[in-house]
Amino acid sequence: MGRQLKKITRKRRFFVNYFVVSLILMILVCLIIMFFRHGLYNMANNMMGITTKQFDFCVINFMTMWKLLIIQFTLAPAIAYLWLENHKEYQNETSECENRRM
Numbered sequence: 001m002g003r004q005l006k007k008i009t010r011k012r013r014f015f016v017n018y019f020v021v022s023l024i025l026m027i028l029v030c031l032i033i034m035f036f037r038h039g040l041y042n043m044a045n046n047m048m049g050i051t052t053k054q055f056d057f058c059v060i061n062f063m064t065m066w067k068l069l070i071i072q073f074t075l076a077p078a079i080a081y082l083w084l085e086n087h088k089e090y091q092n093e094t095s096e097c098e099n100r101r102m
Contacts, residue, residue, distance in 0.1 A: 005088045012081035019074035026066055033059060 033040065041055045050058070 002088070002092060005085065005092065008081055008085045008088060012078055012085055015074055015078035015081060019070065019078055022070045022074055026063070026070065029066075030063065033063075 041052060044050055044055050044058075
């Protein structure tokens, strides 16, 4: 395995691990919101004086933005590095075959 291929593999693993940790954290926050919704709403109502609809709107917007950021900054680079890794492996296989012919 070439040096470039090792770097690409290491970066792909980083982004995949980062995606998994981010996804687990997002699921944990979703569960916390589901189970403690009324307590969180009461706290937000005391601090900012918002209604239930406004609280739900803010939570949904926050979770949607978080999901988009996770996909944009972790999953997309992981897929790109996977494609690069497969391309480099294919390049190495073809160059090794050409070297054997000579």
